[in-house]
Amino acid sequence: MTVPDSGRRPPQTEASADGAVNETLEDYTLRFAPRSYRRWTPMVVATTALGGIAYMADFSIGAGIGLAHGTANALTAILVAAVVIFVTGFPIAYYAARYNIDLDLITRGSGFGYYGSVLTSVIFASFTFIFFALEGSIMAQGLKLGLGLPLWLGYVVSTCMVIPLVIYGMKALSKLQVWTTPLWLLLMVGPLLYLVSTDPGTVHTFLSYTGSHGGSGIDAASVLLGAGVCLSLIAQIGEQVDYLRFMPPKTEQNRRTWWTAVVLAGPGWVVLGALKQAIGVFLAVYILAKAGPASATEPIHQFTGAFAAMMPTWLVIPLAVVLVVISQIKINVTNAYSGSLAWTNSFTRVTKHYPGRLVFVLANLTCALLLMEGDMFSFLNNILGFYANCAIAWIVTVATDIMVNKYLLKLSPQAPEFRRGMLYAVNPVGVVSFVAASGLSIALYFHALGDALQPYSPVAAALIAFVLTPVLAVLTKGRFYLRRTTDGIDAPLLDAQGNPSSATYACHVCRQEFERPDLAACPSHDGVVCSLCLSTDRTGAHVLPAAPA
Incomplete structure (x- = not known):
């Protein structure tokens, strides 16, 4: 779909790179997306956004939880996390689509202030390069198995191949996601349907698996530990929002498709994510007896094992590699794109200098490459379990401000504000809630308050953020949201x-x-x-x- 260039240019005196003067290239990094640029239909935007969740990490996450805690605990943990992610993601997705701004701009006016949201922008940027590294590691495993490339070289290849695609933002990404999604879905779902239909015994083995910790039934601590890992993905709504901000205006004529697209591509991403995690548990249990626990958590081995049951040997590895490569490209162009937006937002506000988004595309990819070369895949669940506490505190704080402070208490301005001069530098409502929730939950995660409470760190992060956000709004009487009420x-x-x-x-x-x-x-x-x-x-x-x- 061809979208006309808006022709707008940021100030030449503030841009140090030629690319920074092209707003189509920059994709409205620091501002809302204007109507003149938003020419896609709601469903094209939704398809593009959903294409960004094609990552393979869900299979690894589900496999890790399932092998450790058993199928029953894993599926319950996945469900608990999905409900939390859906509920918190809905108001954020609505605000992004309705007012055409990204999550950083939403955060500014939802309790954090103009500079207060720099903290959460850095957290979101770290989310993007952590998951870029995770997906790049999975792709490198596929390239090693299929082409014999050493892992270090596979890391470099998986990093460099996304640069040409991500530079041009929404235009290039929309085409990539729309055209690759059908093949990706076929390769992902086909093996599962084949195994279930031809060997029903795999279902019984899957459902009865109790995990390495043993025990039967559902254990609360195991469920919460697993949910904590799944909840590390709660910040994915930020990447969905980077697409949803390009939704067309909501009108009476497009009302139904507009809402459908917002729900599907906003909080609805977690439905597919949860299904992939459940499939990861299934494939891990299936592969466990064939290849051992180490390979059972690696998507490339999960899918080679599944493909081997349904097609000739010579076709197994090539198809598995194609699936991994498509998935990695689909998600990592989004990781690189969203990360560059977050870094640019933070840097520009702090330094008052706008170097252009391309600088931060390269910076984000460098961070991801260093993580990959450090073998972050081997301690995946530890990284995600820690990160989840910060991500939960942030997203729950913003979602609570929108749902409770804006619409119920009416202490937070209903129309979002993001412009400098209109906002206070720091709003204690969001900043204090976030710092308290993430700080205490991280202390719990590292056993500071005893081993018994450690599994409850994600619950603590969510509850503290949910309670403190409206309490602080009431105590401050909402006076720190707007520095002035007219522009x-x-x-x-x-x-x-x-x-x-x-x-x-x-x-x-x-x-x-x-x-x-x-x-x-x-x-x-x-x-x-x-x-x-x-x-x-x-x-x-x-x-x-x-x-x-």
């Missing part, structure tokens, strides 16, 4: 249907046209200034003063 422009921010206004104005700094939600009045000139120029204003001359007390 100095008389025209309404939203149109008659509640969508961001498409009215355009010229930024007096960079002399380019921008849509209404991306602008604020300039206190030192008779004009308006765009959000990127506000972000890179080192003197503060263009930033509106705080409202009088």
